[in-house]
Amino acid sequence: MDFSVLLQDIPTLLVVILGVPAILAAYIVGGEFLVRRLPDKNRPQVRPWIWVGPALILVAGFLLLPALGTIVQSFENNAGSWVGFNNYASQFSDFPSGGAWVAIRNNVIFWLIFYTVFTLVFGLILAVLFDRVRYESIVKSLIFMPMAISSVALGIIWIFMFQYSTPGEPQVGTLNAIITFFHHDPVVWLQDQWPSDKFNVLNNLALIGAATWGITGFAMVILSAALKGIPGELLEAARVDGAGEITVFRRVIFPLMMPTIVVVGTTLVIFALKAFDVVYVMTGGNYNTDVLAFRMYEQLYTAGNNGHASAVAVILLVAVIPVLIFNLRQFRAVEARR
Amino acid sequence: MAAVTYDHVVKRYTADVTVVKDLNVDIKDKEFMVLVGPSGCGKSTALRMLAGLESITEGQIRIGDRVVNNVAAKDRDIAMVFQSYALYPHMSVYDNMAFPLQMQHMKKEEMDKRVRNASKILGLDPFLKRKPRALSGGQRQRVALGRAIVRSPKVFLLDEPLSNLDAKLRGQTRIELQKLHRELETTFIYVTHDQVEAMTMGDRIAIMNAGILQQVGTPGDVYDHPANLFVAGFIGTPTMNFVPVTTSDSTAKASGFEAKLPKSVPAGKGTLGFRPEALTDRPSADGSNLQMKVDVVERLGSDQYLYGQVGSDQVTARVDPRMKVAPGDTAQLGLDTRSIHLFDAESEAAFF
Numbered sequence: 001m002d003f004s005v006l007l008q009d010i011p012t013l014l015v016v017i018l019g020v021p022a023i024l025a026a027y028i029v030g031g032e033f034l035v036r037r038l039p040d041k042n043r044p045q046v047r048p049w050i051w052v053g054p055a056l057i058l059v060a061g062f063l064l065l066p067a068l069g070t071i072v073q074s075f076e077n078n079a080g081s082w083v084g085f086n087n088y089a090s091q092f093s094d095f096p097s098g099g100a101w102v103a104i105r106n107n108v109i110f111w112l113i114f115y116t117v118f119t120l121v122f123g124l125i126l127a128v129l130f131d132r133v134r135y136e137s138i139v140k141s142l143i144f145m146p147m148a149i150s151s152v153a154l155g156i157i158w159i160f161m162f163q164y165s166t167p168g169e170p171q172v173g174t175l176n177a178i179i180t181f182f183h184h185d186p187v188v189w190l191q192d193q194w195p196s197d198k199f200n201v202l203n204n205l206a207l208i209g210a211a212t213w214g215i216t217g218f219a220m221v222i223l224s225a226a227l228k229g230i231p232g233e234l235l236e237a238a239r240v241d242g243a244g245e246i247t248v249f250r251r252v253i254f255p256l257m258m259p260t261i262v263v264v265g266t267t268l269v270i271f272a273l274k275a276f277d278v279v280y281v282m283t284g285g286n287y288n289t290d291v292l293a294f295r296m297y298e299q300l301y302t303a304g305n306n307g308h309a310s311a312v313a314v315i316l317l318v319a320v321i322p323v324l325i326f327n328l329r330q331f332r333a334v335e336a337r338r
Numbered sequence: 339m340a341a342v343t344y345d346h347v348v349k350r351y352t353a354d355v356t357v358v359k360d361l362n363v364d365i366k367d368k369e370f371m372v373l374v375g376p377s378g379c380g381k382s383t384a385l386r387m388l389a390g391l392e393s394i395t396e397g398q399i400r401i402g403d404r405v406v407n408n409v410a411a412k413d414r415d416i417a418m419v420f421q422s423y424a425l426y427p428h429m430s431v432y433d434n435m436a437f438p439l440q441m442q443h444m445k446k447e448e449m450d451k452r453v454r455n456a457s458k459i460l461g462l463d464p465f466l467k468r469k470p471r472a473l474s475g476g477q478r479q480r481v482a483l484g485r486a487i488v489r490s491p492k493v494f495l496l497d498e499p500l501s502n503l504d505a506k507l508r509g510q511t512r513i514e515l516q517k518l519h520r521e522l523e524t525t526f527i528y529v530t531h532d533q534v535e536a537m538t539m540g541d542r543i544a545i546m547n548a549g550i551l552q553q554v555g556t557p558g559d560v561y562d563h564p565a566n567l568f569v570a571g572f573i574g575t576p577t578m579n580f581v582p583v584t585t586s587d588s589t590a591k592a593s594g595f596e597a598k599l600p601k602s603v604p605a606g607k608g609t610l611g612f613r614p615e616a617l618t619d620r621p622s623a624d625g626s627n628l629q630m631k632v633d634v635v636e637r638l639g640s641d642q643y644l645y646g647q648v649g650s651d652q653v654t655a656r657v658d659p660r661m662k663v664a665p666g667d668t669a670q671l672g673l674d675t676r677s678i679h680l681f682d683a684e685s686e687a688a689f690f
Binding site: 231233234236237238239240241242243244247251252255256 | 389390391410411412413414416417418420421422424426427428437438441442485489495
């Protein structure tokens with residue numbers, strides 16, 4: 001390998017290696033120097049800002065400004081001239097199959113509801129059941145394992161799971177192997193738009209199933225921590241008071257876990273709205289499985305339409321922000337109760 | 339209302355961890371029985387086995403005539419007050435107390451009547467709509483009691499219910515609990531490590547140590563006639579004085595004095611026990627007198643405690659507060675030999 005190029009850049013390298021820490025150090029020392037010049041009563045108000053300052057500048061530079069840029073761009077065409085709400089209008093045109101409608105429907109109906117509910121229900125069931133299992137930590141690690149797999153690998157794994165071979169051929173895909181064992185014809189899971197291409201449940205659920213498999217461990221671990229936070233004496237008291245195990249769960253465990261369930265639920269709603277990778281890897285948004293985040297990507301890189309892509313991004317942002325605020329509030333409420 | 343019987347009950351966690359060893363107790367109907375002992379003595383485990391929260395390794399527990407070994411906690415018809423109170427934090431005071439009745443599918447009106455009745459007895463009326471979080475420790479404790487009494491259970495179990503209260507409230511609640519017991523006419527089984535609670539509240543006391551039942555008897559019984567060294571040392575404050583002695587016939591010779599024994603015992607070694615109040619500033623009629631080199635004097639107004647050495651033994655005396663004595667003095671004390679105890683050096687069992 002040729003390092004000569006690197007060697008030419010040694011001055012730059014030195015500036016980066018030495019200069020960046022030096023600037024930070026100068027900022028801290030200088031900031032503190034200025035703060036000490038202030039009257040006593042103002043110091044506690046000013047000092048925190050000195051310390052969060054760099055983070056705020058980074059957030060502003062790399063998050064806030066690009067976001068504002070995206071909002072501006074969503075009102076422009078590729079040439080950079082103002083087009084008003086045209087980009088938005090084209091996203092909301094030709095209901096129900098045109099514009100972004102399919103993506104919106106998939107996000108809001110399928111992903112938001114099924115992905116969230118499946119993950120919560122499975123996570124809760126697993127957390128409660130494994131709480132009583134002897135080798136709890138091993139079993140829980142197994143369920144948590146998919147979290148360690150990159151979502152692209154996850155998509156590829158599930159492409160194999162859903163693999164289709166023509167009837168009569170040996171079925172390599174696990175799911176088709178199972179259903180052909182029960183004398184059912186193999187199903188093209190990722191393309192089959194059962195019950196109709198107007199409302200294709202099957203392939204959407206196939207994608208959501210794969211994504212759920214990947215995230216259930218996350219929900220389980222957090223819910224399990226909440227479950228362990230419930231004092232054992234409370235459950236014993238309920239049993240002595242005459243409650244059976246299901247009643248104990250329904251009347252004591254579940255209500256006490258509710259704040260955590262809400263936090264996990266809203267986090268999952270945000271994940272659902274942002275869904276991208278599984279769709280990108282497994283179907284490429286074909287067969288009516290498009291979602292907003294993927295549509296944004298396609299509008300930008302495939303269609304090369306910056307304005308449309310920005311409009312989709314803004315729609316997504318507007319959808320996520322209320323959930324995000326609610327989530328933060330709820331999280332703080334849970335923390336406050338500890 | 340029911341009697342409770344522990345019949346050769348054993349609780350074993352592993353082959354060599356046995357926390358309750360061959361427990362045999364008959365608790366009578368409507369009795370206030372206190373299980374007392376130092377922490378880790380198995381008293382709470384004994385109670386939890388009765389509640390159905392722990393399995394029974396060997397033996398039988400009967401509530402009335404019914405063997406409950408394989409009956410689930412929810413079907414035993416018992417009520418329990420936990421040390422932490424274990425109130426349901428998401429329910430109001432009213433709902434906390436109504437919960438056990440809801441589990442019985444009781445009619446709304448009957449349930450309401452019972453909850454309101456219990457809340458009146460316990461003075462909880464102003465708090466019915468509050469959550470446990472908004473109550474003081476004493477109020478929470480009363481809610482826990484309320485939740486137990488609404489059901490009129492067969493047996494009422496209390497696991498150190500007073501230990502989270504401050505001293506003053508503890509004294510009051512002790513009296514309230516005794517009143518409650520008289521009013522409810524139910525069997526109470528009360529677990530505590532505090533011998534004062536045991537002495538003041540129990541109809542009878544069962545003293546446990548290291549998983550073994552030491553003695554069962556009325557407070558007067560266990561105080562005046564402790565079965566062994568452990569019981570003698572555990573019951574009473576300040577604790578009984580223990581002095582190693584050599585016995586021959588009916589005298590016991592300690593390092594600093596000789597005591598006349600009320601009856602003759604075989605010659606040998608033993609431990610002489612006498613409570614601080616067995617020492618007085620008047621000489622003893624039978625010549626069992628001792629000289630104490632006083633180290634510390636505590637005047638409590640009604641009492642005066644002297645701590646000092648008799649021969650080579652540490653002794654505490656509770657004497658008349660009018661006796662004039664100062665640290666460094668040598669006090670002449672008489673021993674009331676009617677209330678002394680002698681314990682075998684080996685088995686630690688009491689001769690008398």
